[in-house]
Amino acid sequence: MLLSHKTSIRISQEYSNIIGHMCYAASKLWNVCNYERHYYKELGLEKYPDWYYQKKAHKGDLWYRQLPSQTAQETCKQLDKARKYLSLERYFHKEIARVQSVWYAQQSEKGIKYPRSSKHIRRLYRKKQNAVKDYLHKVTRWIAEYCRKEDICCVVVGDIRNIRKEKDMGHKTNQKFHGLPYNRLYIMLEYKLKLYGIQLIKQEESYTSQCSPLSPEVSKRYAEASNRKERGIYITDGVRFNADAVGAFNILRKYLSVSGKQKELSVTGLKNPEIIKVAA
Incomplete structure (x- = not known):
């Protein structure tokens, strides 16, 4: 039984212009939402903005209003649906x-x-x-x-x-x-x-996510689970670090300690690590 078949249609210039305009508006809305997610701390937002927040926050924006409501929402959702x-x-x-x-x-x-x-x-x-x-x-x-x-x-x-x-x-x-x-x-x-x-x-990697990057060593003695205030944030001595970056930094420190290798490490970059989109 044939459930579907491929169809080609020819649209008028007027409809072609409308579709082109909507595609352009969707790309601009995507850029706005993507920028907001990458720089939400600099923009003064307390939490990482998900699609539901962005849907409400950008309802009055020019590019959002150029699209049907459902299409605009799906554009915001696509950032959550990135192939993670x-x-x-x-x-x-x-x-x-x-x-x-x-x-x-x-x-x-x-x-x-x-x-x-x-x-x-x-x-x-x-x-x-x-x-x-x-x-x-x-x-x-x-x-x-x-x-x-x-x-x-x-x-x-x-x-x-x-x-x-x-x-x-x-x-x-x-x-x-x-x-x-x-x-x-x-x-x-x-x-x-x-x-x-x-x-x-x-x-x-035991205790690597609990120890401060400024501690003398990575061990149970210096582990402070309470320093992880919330998801993604590690605070020690009033300094905020990215929790995942701290974990990765301490894994390297632990390896150098176990292997007996000496290397000076800097905590620069642990506060705002770069987010890289690998796969679309």
């Missing part, structure tokens, strides 16, 4: 659950007690695997290319392969946490770095 790993996982989990509920309801109406998975569901699982694999390849390729350009000969990462063992943090968090393909990411990154002769070292 958790966004991909969230989308496919919801879509698979929706299709499964419809399929199983149809099968139960026919009296089938144990329905098999449909072709549509299997296709969604394949699509999810391919999308995640594509994203991981793009991320690891960008890191490898960056290291090659900057003449970096050694990359140190936190070893979190056993972090999920015997952990139960609730249904929603478990779905995010236990689904992260850490080992696959390590394998992809390691072989791409090897192509350029760069070594990948996995470092045990």
Whole structure:
């Protein structure tokens, strides 16, 4: 049974101009929202703006009013839907659950007690695997290319392969946490770095997110969990740092300490790390 077919239509110059204008307005709205997300602290915003905040904040803006309401909202949402790993996982989990509920309801109406998975569901699982694999390849390729350009000969990462063992943090968090393909990411990154002769070292990372970057060493003795005031912010002695940057900085410090290597490290850049969009 044919469910769909490809159709080509020819539109008038008037409609072509309208569509072109809407595309231009959407691109400008995207730029405004993207700029606001990158520089929200400099703009005086307390929290990172998500699409729901931006939808309300920019309703009166010129580019927002040039678009139908739903189209403008979807433009703001696209920044949340950028191909980040958790966004991909969230989308496919919801879509698979929706299709499964419809399929199983149809099968139960026919009296089938144990329905098999449909072709549509299997296709969604394949699509999810391919999308995640594509994203991981793009991320690891960008890191490898960056290291090659900057003449970096050694990359140190936190070893979190056993972090999920015997952990139960609730249904929603478990779905995010236990689904992260850490080992696959390590394998992809390691072989791409090897192509350029760069070594990948996995470092045990206990207390790296709790210790101050200004502490004498990274250990339980100097761990202050209370310094992480909220997601993404680490405050010590009245100085605010980005929490993820502090964790990465302390992983490197811990590796240098364990390996017996001496190197002067600067905390410059830990306050406002650069956000890089790897995959569109």
